Amino acid sequence: MDLLDILILVFTALLLCLWWRYSSTNVAKNLPPGPRGWPLVGNLAQVILQRRAFIFVVRDLRKKYGPIFTMQMGQRKLVIVTSSELIHEALVKRGPQFxxxxxxxxxxxxxxxxxxxxxxxxxxxxxxxxxxxxxxxxxxx
Structure with a gap:
């Protein structure tokens, strides 16, 4: 590889790092906290690598982030609600909004x-x- 190839590779890697940093911190401010995801796959790889049922992953995250938290599965953001009171609030009292x-x-x-x-x-x-x-x-x- 000559110098130009190395510079292009470094520049591309730098741009990808900056994009990842910007996209992971520039999330909607009104979403609940949650684990930080990887580029493109979000938390999907983290869930798969744990080799446990999804419910056990959610239970661990509930201990850390509380009864409502955000996860990113691929490019889709999910708000996980684990409290029966909050689920009732969202689905019964505010059903049409959700x-x-x-x-x-x-x-x-x-x-x-x-x-x-x-x-x-x-x-x-x-x-x-x-x-x-x-x-x-x-x-x-």
Whole structure:
């Protein structure tokens, strides 16, 4: 390798380090704290490398960060809620605020039947109809 190749490699590595540092510290200020993730994969690699069930990883993180914390799985940020009181607050008292689904990747759109499934429909009349049909079918079983 000549000097130009080495300089390009060092410059690229420096840019990647700066980008990672900037992207990991420039998160939304209103998210709860959580473990710092790796570039591109977030906390996914950390969870896999522990070789334990996800629930045990969450229990350990709860001891460190409290009943609500943020994790990053790939490029998606997750807010993990582990307290029954906070879960009730989010899903029952403030249900419509938390019912909308995040924007999907093109691959998920393919597997979600064009967002006409109960797990992928946006909150609204379609979702309520799907939920009602699902509940009726579940009761009939």
């Amino acid at each position: 019912a909308t689904r995040p924007p999907d990747s093109p691959i998920r759109l393919i597997f979600s039947v064009g967002k006409c499934a109960i797990n992928s429909a946006m909150y609204g009349p379609l979702w309520r109809t799907l939920r009602r049909n699902f509940a009726n079918e579940l009761v009939c079983l």
